[in-house]
């Protein structure tokens with residue numbers, strides 16, 4: 302389905318980023334795997350064994366470093382000959398380091414979008430998918446900065462849809478509820494007991510389910526500026542907006 306396409310995934314060493322990288326490779330894409338974790342190399346080695354070492358580039362990088370991030374975008378395009386798909390996924394969720402959250406969860410998404418726009422070819426129909434959260438659609442008092450920056454990712458994605466379309470590119474966003482990853486489990490643990498029980502009652506998603514939603518946003522060429530909710534009670538459901546409000550601003 303994505304044979305010959307070149308993807309870059311941030312936060313590819315674990316969780317949603319790893320599940321998405323696997324699905325991209327299974328679909329025939331080549332993947333530039335970006336992460337700051339020391340486990341990135343062993344993850345890439347395992348993916349290389351399964352899908353072929355020539356289909357994966359292991360690119361250690363802290364996405365909050367603007368220049369380092371730009372370099373891994375260029376390197377992916379250089380190694381594989383183009384850049385068609387970008388998944389701005391890397392994220393953290395710790396309110397003690399809220400300034401870092403702004404850099405990792407929002408600044409890197411904005412940078413990643415602009416770098417993608419520079420490198421993607423207008424003829425090939427590139428696509429960018431930004432990973433937000435249900436906390437980017439509803440205020441969450443246990444993570445106010447996390448919630449604010451994730452709202453920023455949703456707003457940025459929606460605001461960019463015409464800008465990217467001018468270059469033959471699409472941009473979309475996914476908003477998951479709690480997912481069974483290192484970050485999701487830590488987030489759940491940090492919640493007050495009653496809220497954690499509420500989350501457990503609602504259900505925890507698997508990272509493969511989010512990867513499938515991301516794949517829908519990549520392959521459905523009718524989607525640009527789309528916000529896809531992912532939660533256990535609605536499954537994958539597009540967020541609806543009153544677009545006509547624009548004329549009343």
Ligand SMILES: NC(=O)c1ccc[n+]([C@@H]2O[C@H](COP(=O)([O-])OP(=O)(O)OC[C@H]3O[C@@H](n4cnc5c(N)ncnc54)[C@H](O)[C@@H]3O)[C@@H](O)[C@H]2O)c1
Pocket residue numbers: 311312313314315316317318335336337338362363364365390391392393394405432433434435476477478479480481482483484485486488
């Ligand atoms: N897990 C959840 O419950 C959940 C729910 C909604 C949204 N999300 C979002 O999904 C995305 C992925 O989260 P996850 O649950 O897979 O988390 P995870 O912790 O399992 O994986 C995140 C990956 O990003 C990497 N990373 C973190 N900071 C980085 C940086 N500065 N530079 C490069 N790599 C960095 C980590 O090393 C890790 O491999 C995040 O943006 C998160 O906010 C997660």
Ligand SMILES: CCCCC/C=C\C=C\[C@H](O)C/C=C\C/C=C\CCCC(=O)O
Pocket residue numbers: 393394395433434435436441443444447448477478479480484485487488489496497499500
């Ligand atoms: C949510 C607090 C920030 C901590 C970040 C850690 C993990 C993040 C996981 C997800 O992005 C959270 C997704 C949705 C949060 C929505 C509601 C949480 C409120 C808990 C409840 O349902 O009572």
